[in-house]
Amino acid sequence: MSDLDQFRQETRAWLEANCPEAMRQPVTGFEDIYNGGRVPEIDHPDQKVWCDRMAEKGWTVPHWPKEYGGGGLSADEVKVLRQEMSRIGARQALDSFGISMLGPALLQFGTQEQKLEHLPPICRGEIRWCQGYSEPNAGSDLASLATRAEDKGDHYLINGQKVWTSYADKADWIFCLVRTDNTGTKHEGISFVLFDMDQPGVEARPIKLISGSSPFCETFFDNARADKANLIGEEGKGWTIAKYLLTHEREMISGMGGAPKKSLGETAVELIGADEQGRLSNGILRQNLAQYQLDTVAFGATMARVGDEVKSGQGLGPASSIFKYYGTELNKRRNELNLAVGGEEALGWEGDAYQGGQVVRDWLRSKGNSIEGGTTEVQLNIVSKRVLGLPDA
Amino acid sequence: MALVLNEEQSMLKDAAAGFLAEKATVAHLRELRDSGDATGFSQDVWKEMADMGWAGIAIDEEFGGLGYGYTGLGLVLEQVGRNLSASPLQSSVLIGATIIAELGDQAQKEQFLPAIASGQSIVTLAIQEGAHHAPSQIATTAVAGGNGYVLNGSKRLVLDAHVADTFVVIARTSGEPGDTDGLSAFLVDAKADGVAIEQRSMVDNLNCGALTLNNVSVDASALLGSEGGAASGLNRTLDIANIGLASELLGVSTEAFERTVAYLKERKQFGQVIGSFQGLQHRAAELFAELELARSIVLKALQAIDSGDESLPVLASAAKAKLCEVAQRATNEGVQMHGGIGMTDEHEIGFFIKRARAAQHTFGDYNYHLDRFASLNGF
Known part of the structure; x- marks a missing residue:
């Protein structure tokens, strides 16, 4: 028996034994998708059970390296896992912006310390992330963003406003584009920082759309604090990371x-x-x-x-x-x-x-x-x- | 099947691109047109193409072909479209050989396919009777008589009619125009008594003609397939023909587009190249997107022929309809964006809009195939 066949057999047995019956039902709405977080939205108690069991194996994000909480699986093994999950109708255990957006950017641009700090909680569904990109005056022309980050030695002080921040009212942390320098061209001076949303000076207000309620928020920063240890990449080089992530986002929307x-x-x-x-x-x-x-x-x-x-x-x-x-x-x-x-x-x-x-x-x-x-x-x-x-x- | 070319196919594509760009270009087509060439293509170039095996590209090795399948032939036809190369590849290789392979018995295949594959014989399909492609409306009759059948009727849009040595004539052995049943296919020698061929000249300056059959007697052995049983082989042949034409139209459209984008980078007005204007940029970008869709549906349809995919009819109509739409847009934009020079005979962009419309019409245009696509999809 080939290694892959062996893997398939073991995977099948494990899924049969560990995937709760309720997590084998078709996803019929957003409430059936588990996003994790400090205070997760739970529609069925087995959502968390299933996420925890899968996270234990590293299979919430099976293609990420094991040291960061992933499964360390090869492309072929990931395919087998997906096939075996769909065979029994198993739901994806966890879906989040941490997995689809921040994670790929950290793997590409983060330091080893940053990866070790932020990736494992994403895999375990402990921290839910949102993305702070657009601003009222920086939509299509995103690089003209104006949210300021003032250098305070070991941290930045952040003031400004973001808009279209999906799930900002439910997220624990934000990955955010801020302006650290005003002197060069607009693409220069943008930095990519991470900070905790649970602090004074951060406020998220949901936006009602022409279609009714939505996950979008307006997000306000009034002297919010971001540790410099959570600057990703070099200061002033955040635009490169932003472009990389936008490509990911566009693929998702299409x-x-x-x-x-x-x-x-x-x-x-x-x-x-x-x-x-x-x-x-x-x-x-x-x-x-x-x-x-x-x-x-x-x-x-x-x-x-x-x-x-x-x-x-x-x-x-x-x-x-x-x-x-x-x-x-x-x-x-x-x-x-x-x-x-x-x-x-x-x-x-x-x-x-x-x-x-x-x-x-x-x-x-x-x-x-x-x-x-x-x-x-x-x-x-x-x-x-x-x-x-x-x-x- | 993966929607990518394998190494053999990529090499074939490159070889075709190189050869045709040297030996059978738009300039050559212009020469043939202006000199009133009686053949309408270069026999020497056709011989070279046949020597490279292209005339037998999709014909089984058993019958003297290369057995590369229709994906291979489609890649060559795309290059034919890019260069507007005149040759009997469409009439005899894409269509004539295919209907014999689909409907013929062993003896008929042995008689005709090796001759087509070597380039010596040109076999072409005579199906259309009115101004539009409408197979069920066929009125040409074949009545039992003599040693076989007697054929009467008239045909038009017969590709390479004046240089073909054999016609595959679709005639009615029973029923009335409008019936889909009762169609049969016959091999008719171009020199047979009662066959009259009229060379006609369409806008693309490629060869097509009209055929009149006046009490033409053929032997019983001239029947391809069973009496009244042509429909399924004929439909598959027409699907393959339309996918091949879609491949050619992909080449026509892509070449017209690339030439137009090059022109946008070179032509200056108001003190700057016109390609810097957003009004033109977005039209070009939208067309680029449509061409990418066109390329994908053509490749998918070509692969469906070779893999025996059951969805061939719907993919054939999808590919032809999409390529009719994209070719029309690409060639219209080509002329418009070239401005006044695009309206002159001296400039080559006009040759692309002309060939596009003729290829679009052949065996069913956008309206025909979008209608068929909807019906095949259950609405």
Whole structure:
């Protein structure tokens, strides 16, 4: 038996013995996803049990090195673990910005001490992180951010405001872009610091969106304190880390939405009717749906192709630069078509008759996809300049 | 199957790019056009292509081909599209050989495929009758008589009609125009009595013609496949043909786009290169994204042919519809962004918009294939 087969057998046995029954049920909402933290939001007690057992094995973040709380698994072993988990319908034990965003940046740019301090609590789901990037006057032009960090010897004193800080009201720590120097170009003088949210001088207020309540917050710093030991990378070189993380974030947003269970066209036939050949009776809607579905198939093939190119050692090609732009625009198109297909039912805002207004709220929320994490227009600028080599005006 | 090229395929692609960029370019096409060349392509270049094995690229080794599959042929066709290379690769290799391989018996394959693979024989499909691709509307008839059948009807958009030595004619052995059943395929010698060939000239200056069949007698052995049973092999052939044309359109679009981006970096107005204007930059970036999608769906569809994927029909219509859309946009933007020079015959960008439209139309345009794509998806 190969080592990998042996690993599969052991993994299967361990999962069977340790994954609670409740954690084998399909995820139906955000409350089913466990994010950890000092005071975790717990929908079912087994969420924490399952997270703790997986963390013990290092399997909440199986691909990170063991010394930082990960599982130290090879790519093939991670694949086996995922396959075995999905075989029994096991949920992901822990999902957090610490895993998806801060962790990769620390592994790349952090010192050994910083990694040892911050990564293991992420793996164990003990500390929940949020990201402090955008500001009221630094959106697409993120590098013009103005939150000040004043040098106080062993620490920085931080004053300013962040916005669109997801889950700032629930996070324990923040990774934050601050300005440590005003003298150079706007990209210089930005630093990447970590600090505890549980201190006087940090306040997070949730933002209500056109779609209703949201995880976003406005976050205010009034003489908040960040130890210098938690400066990541060099002072004034935070922009490099920010760009690295934005790439991660864009990949996450482009994958949002996902494919619906039944094709929209088939749903439309049920609701609107078809001719004798089975063609949707409204020819204009049919064309719009077909164009959307065609682009969805072609975009899916592009994601697969880029993934296969990376696996074959060709590296991340220029096609990846379109993911954020195209994926979010496609998601907006799908949501517009959802309204067109659903008619009055899709416009309902609340109440049982309208399933709480999910369709219309998703539609409104999708408008933000092409704004957050780099607007469509900024993405097109990036393709123009970096991929096509077109010059600045 | 991974959506990447293997080493053999990459080498083939590079070889095709190098050869065609030297021997069969847009400038060569212009020469053929301006000299009123009777063949419409260079026989010498075609012989060289055949000697390299390209005429038998997707034909099984058993019948004298290379057995590289349609992914290999698609890569060559993409380079054909980039250079607008004139040759019988589409008519005889992509389509003629395919319908014989799909419908023919052992004897028919032995008779025709090695001859196509060596480049000596040109076999082309005669299917379209009206202004639009509509296989179920075929009215050409084949009635039992003599030693086999007697064919009557007329065909158009027959690729390389005037240089083909054999036609595969799709005719009705039963039913009425509008019926999808009752279609049969016949091998018809170009020199047979009652066959009249009219060379026509379309906007792309490549070869196509019309065919009139006036009481053409063929032997029973000319029937490809069973009587009335052409549909499944014909549909698969048309799917393959459309994916091949989508590969060619990928080359046409990519080349038109790259030439246009190069022009944006060179042309100056208002004291700066026009490529620095955001109004043009975003249009170029959007087109870049569409071309990446186009490349992916073409490769996926090519691989589906070779792997025997059941979703071939939906992927074929997806690839053709997407490439019709992208080629139209890329060539329209190509002319627009070149400005006045793009409207002149002297500049080469015009050759790309011309070939794009003809290839888009051949065997079903955007409207045809998007409609089919929707139907195959259950709406």
